[in-house]
Amino acid sequence: MIRNPYMPQEAEILKIFQETDINYTFRLKTDLKVKSGQFLEVSIPRIGEAPISVSDFGDGYLDLTIRKVGRVTQALHNLQPGDKFFIRGPYGNGFPIDKLKDRRLIVAAGGTGLAPVKSLINQYYNDSLEIKSLQLLAGFKSPGDILFSSELEKWSKKFPVEITVDRGSENWKGRVGLVTKLVADLDISEVENTMVIVVGPPLMMKFTTQEFVKKKISIGNIYLSFERKMSCGIGKCGHCKIDDTYVCLEGPVFEYSKAIQLLD
Amino acid sequence: MGYKIYREKFADLFHELRASYEIYAPVTKKDKGMYSDTDLITYDKVESFTEIVFDKKTFFSPKEIVFPIRQTLFYFTEDSVLEPTKLEKDIVIFARACDINSFRSLDAIFLQNGPYEDPYYKKLRQRVKFILLPCDGFENCYCACLGTNITDNYSAYVDVRDDAVYCKVKDAYWKGLWSKYGEESEVEPRYVSKNENTFEIPQKINNSIFEHQMWSEYTNRCTGCGRCTVVCPTCTCFTVHDIRYDDNSKYGERRRVWASCQIDGFTEMAGGHGYRHKQGERTRFRVLHKISDFKKRFGFQMCVGCGRCEDACQEYISLKNCIHKISEIMAEEEKV
Numbered sequence: 001m002i003r004n005p006y007m008p009q010e011a012e013i014l015k016i017f018q019e020t021d022i023n024y025t026f027r028l029k030t031d032l033k034v035k036s037g038q039f040l041e042v043s044i045p046r047i048g049e050a051p052i053s054v055s056d057f058g059d060g061y062l063d064l065t066i067r068k069v070g071r072v073t074q075a076l077h078n079l080q081p082g083d084k085f086f087i088r089g090p091y092g093n094g095f096p097i098d099k100l101k102d103r104r105l106i107v108a109a110g111g112t113g114l115a116p117v118k119s120l121i122n123q124y125y126n127d128s129l130e131i132k133s134l135q136l137l138a139g140f141k142s143p144g145d146i147l148f149s150s151e152l153e154k155w156s157k158k159f160p161v162e163i164t165v166d167r168g169s170e171n172w173k174g175r176v177g178l179v180t181k182l183v184a185d186l187d188i189s190e191v192e193n194t195m196v197i198v199v200g201p202p203l204m205m206k207f208t209t210q211e212f213v214k215k216k217i218s219i220g221n222i223y224l225s226f227e228r229k230m231s232c233g234i235g236k237c238g239h240c241k242i243d244d245t246y247v248c249l250e251g252p253v254f255e256y257s258k259a260i261q262l263l264d
Numbered sequence: 265m266g267y268k269i270y271r272e273k274f275a276d277l278f279h280e281l282r283a284s285y286e287i288y289a290p291v292t293k294k295d296k297g298m299y300s301d302t303d304l305i306t307y308d309k310v311e312s313f314t315e316i317v318f319d320k321k322t323f324f325s326p327k328e329i330v331f332p333i334r335q336t337l338f339y340f341t342e343d344s345v346l347e348p349t350k351l352e353k354d355i356v357i358f359a360r361a362c363d364i365n366s367f368r369s370l371d372a373i374f375l376q377n378g379p380y381e382d383p384y385y386k387k388l389r390q391r392v393k394f395i396l397l398p399c400d401g402f403e404n405c406y407c408a409c410l411g412t413n414i415t416d417n418y419s420a421y422v423d424v425r426d427d428a429v430y431c432k433v434k435d436a437y438w439k440g441l442w443s444k445y446g447e448e449s450e451v452e453p454r455y456v457s458k459n460e461n462t463f464e465i466p467q468k469i470n471n472s473i474f475e476h477q478m479w480s481e482y483t484n485r486c487t488g489c490g491r492c493t494v495v496c497p498t499c500t501c502f503t504v505h506d507i508r509y510d511d512n513s514k515y516g517e518r519r520r521v522w523a524s525c526q527i528d529g530f531t532e533m534a535g536g537h538g539y540r541h542k543q544g545e546r547t548r549f550r551v552l553h554k555i556s557d558f559k560k561r562f563g564f565q566m567c568v569g570c571g572r573c574e575d576a577c578q579e580y581i582s583l584k585n586c587i588h589k590i591s592e593i594m595a596e597e598e599k600v
Contacts, residue, residue: 005382
């Protein structure tokens, strides 16, 4: 019998961290080797399966930051540490670490788009990512939607972290506005040596990327991470196909010069 | 090797073949057609040679023999995940050249695309042998434009004429069986060499086609029923669903079910975001996949020109007319 790539493996929940009202990070006990930007197919038998990006990983564990929005994710949120659910993967290409080497990196993340880049940022924080500098721009709907608050705090002591929210609140003293505004206000030195990663909702990615192009960042230096409906993760189900490209196989991370060719 | 076998003798041969194989062929389902008082011509398992319909095109393609409409991937018990293990006989499919060629597209997706072979597809596919049927073409077909009118991929060829069946056998294992029932004769497969519909398939389609107004017509006409993808011999998209049994919710299955890029929800993710909301955009996605996207990836056209999508469309949307339109638009652009 050939290996069944649809067969999921069971993984135990080590810990659950509440990030916001509806976002929780599940730390799983596993030896799977993953790269920043890859995703897993996560499932609960008799409920369903869904693609979820890996938000962080380390020795013997990986983190999935999951938003309670669908059938599978609702069910996941009923689980406790010690419970198990199923995973298969990792799938997708992940971020191009080799292309970032010795470059200045700007990461622009919108909402839960911060999850797939979190591990990359942490690698820089822990001195294991060989880049020249890092700057993070993160946008959220409201102060209550801010993900990874303690990490953002910690990161901001080592490198520039700019946070903005679409709608402020009484106690919010930070910036209000879209991520595009943060980009517009940037003063980018060494434009040619700067790499950009944009992750977030489709419209945020579209306009943020355009803003970086206005800042003279070459379209070959910008990377986007796509989010698509997927039923298999291995190039069979067809849901994530755009033109001759399968997001699950050649993506989810695309160079912008390629991404602009991928029309829906 | 060619053979001439009288009909009664061929019925015996068929009977012997059936002992070793599940045999699928075009059949008539009385009153099951698209309109009232019409019959459905479709693929089904056949018990006898006389059930087979040789002179009509099937409404559905043979793809469900290797890619069932619903297929169980896993059975769940309270604490285990089990793969289906049912073992079955080998399969024989009576098919025309276009339909045999359509399996190349299915193979490309299920066996070549991505790092893994699909084990469920492979298990069924590797059991299949084809018996080629002659073809003189049908309404809406354009196989000759795509080169899918001929094939070498068959174990035997069978042409029923008058009181005899004229056969060509390529499968060494089958030659003994055929020679037992018939006399040697010179037989070569009969293919369509020119369809009623003849046109150029565009070699290169520019991205400018995405913005073209031609698609708005399909937004107005297409109802998004998905028939075109259901009857297409090369559509392979599926969605995975879990179910729990009503009588014991701790037991259930993970299944895959045919999906259609024409139907709402194909791209929609949890949270509600999706792509291609207009039917014109969905038509464009389907058409370009069939005659361009797939070819860029695998080197040959996905569409086999069977015309079933047009046969099935309740709005009379024609893929061949759409392809023709794209060709004209691209030719016009070349000139400018």
